[in-house]
Amino acid sequence: MSEVHPAGIPSASRRTAVKILGAAAASTVLPRGASAADPIKIGLSAAFSGPNATAGEALQRGADLAMEEINAAGGVLGRPLALVIRDNEHKLDRGVAQTREMIEREGCVAMLGSQGSFIGLAVIDTIHELKIPWFALAVGGVGIIENGRKPNYMFRVATNDREVAKFLVSYGQEKVGGKSFAILNEDTGWGVPAIDDLRVALKGRNLEPASVDKMKVGDSEFTPQMLRAKNGGADTILTFSNAVEMANALKAGNKIGYKPKVLSAWGLANPTFPSLAGPLADGVMVMQTFTFVQNTNPKAQALFKRLAEKNRNVKDEMALPFPSYIGNAYDATHMIALAIKKAGSTDGPKMQAALENLGTYGGLIKSYANPFSADRHEALGPEDYSMTVWRGSRLELVA
Numbered sequence: 001m002s003e004v005h006p007a008g009i010p011s012a013s014r015r016t017a018v019k020i021l022g023a024a025a026a027s028t029v030l031p032r033g034a035s036a037a038d039p040i041k042i043g044l045s046a047a048f049s050g051p052n053a054t055a056g057e058a059l060q061r062g063a064d065l066a067m068e069e070i071n072a073a074g075g076v077l078g079r080p081l082a083l084v085i086r087d088n089e090h091k092l093d094r095g096v097a098q099t100r101e102m103i104e105r106e107g108c109v110a111m112l113g114s115q116g117s118f119i120g121l122a123v124i125d126t127i128h129e130l131k132i133p134w135f136a137l138a139v140g141g142v143g144i145i146e147n148g149r150k151p152n153y154m155f156r157v158a159t160n161d162r163e164v165a166k167f168l169v170s171y172g173q174e175k176v177g178g179k180s181f182a183i184l185n186e187d188t189g190w191g192v193p194a195i196d197d198l199r200v201a202l203k204g205r206n207l208e209p210a211s212v213d214k215m216k217v218g219d220s221e222f223t224p225q226m227l228r229a230k231n232g233g234a235d236t237i238l239t240f241s242n243a244v245e246m247a248n249a250l251k252a253g254n255k256i257g258y259k260p261k262v263l264s265a266w267g268l269a270n271p272t273f274p275s276l277a278g279p280l281a282d283g284v285m286v287m288q289t290f291t292f293v294q295n296t297n298p299k300a301q302a303l304f305k306r307l308a309e310k311n312r313n314v315k316d317e318m319a320l321p322f323p324s325y326i327g328n329a330y331d332a333t334h335m336i337a338l339a340i341k342k343a344g345s346t347d348g349p350k351m352q353a354a355l356e357n358l359g360t361y362g363g364l365i366k367s368y369a370n371p372f373s374a375d376r377h378e379a380l381g382p383e384d385y386s387m388t389v390w391r392g393s394r395l396e397l398v399a
Contacts, residue, residue, distance in 0.1 A: 062329025118189030290327030
């Protein structure tokens with residue numbers, strides 16, 4: 001049986017825990033001589049426990065929704081798809097070990113990537129050794145895709161941190177009216193490289209940061225960082241961070257009478273952010289690749305209806321956690337199915353070649369025309385980004 005860790009999943013996610021166990025139980029290792037009708041397995045290693053559990057659940061939701069559609073239409077090559085899940089607890093060693101185990105032991109033919117750019121960077125060697133496509137869905141580290149490998153087995157249906165930095169700076173200056181910008185990122189493999197991305201983006205507009213600081217994950221006192229931003233004259237903070245640290249930073253700023261505008265990469269889409277930051281979260285802006293809010297696409301509307309039918313807690317498009325992760329996972333799963341069909345095989349090298357020549361796909365986020373090529377493994381660009389803003393507990397789309 002697939003190894004999962006239900007004990008680590010919050011009690012509030014009992015239904016999700018049962019769902020994960022059910023998916024895992026259906027994904028046991030097949031005996032030799034298994035028939036061609038046995039499932040084609042796709043792996044998902046993500047955090048299903050701890051503060052990042054909601055993001056992992058969003059990735060699973062997107063993949064599940066896509067697989068339901070694919071299997072209802074007859075599967076791929078006459079076989080159904082099955083999702084194999086692991087809880088990596090947002091830990092590097094677990095993410096790397098699980099990736100190898102899911103490919104070698106479970107026979108997964110493709111991997112949906114977890115949260116944490118540090119994990120995405122760490123699995124590159126394993127993925128290229130085993131020659132299995134890996135999809136970045138919730139990580140934007142530039143080096144995950146631009147890794148120098150030929151052929152390259154790392155693909156992304158998500159944001160690229162370099163492009164996000166440009167988007168945040170542009171939006172902050174042109175839409176928000178920011179004049180002076182501070183950089184405040186978390187001290188991780190995601191946040192630290194993005195500092196340089198933000199510096200370059202600011203320089204491209206003849207700007208220098210008013211201050212540059214990091215927040216160590218797990219710390220709660222960020223008064224020095226906020227004081228430097230205030231004394232530097234920053235009216236706007238640009239951040240690549242997650243909910244706990246940024247909530248504490250805003251509280252520190254409030255204590256010293258400093259209330260800047262905040263523009264964030266998608267880490268602050270976490271629904272725990274407004275509960276942690278309270279009224280200080282109001283007005284914090286978060287970029288997205290996809291949202292159900294005010295989305296007139298019939299596919300998006302039908303998908304939200306299915307989500308609401310399957311989950312009693314899902315009633316409001318604005319309150320749905322991590323819609324970007326749902327959209328990214330949904331589109332990536334369909335792309336994997338299309339690649340298998342085009343290749344006529346689940347062989348890794350053949351799938352990799354098929355992904356680079358996929359053709360057109362009418363996705364959830366957008367209609368794709370050859371989303372990947374030999375020189376580009378990024379399916380999305382800045383033109384696909386949108387901005388949302390926290391209003392109470394609702395993450396609203398900015399008109």
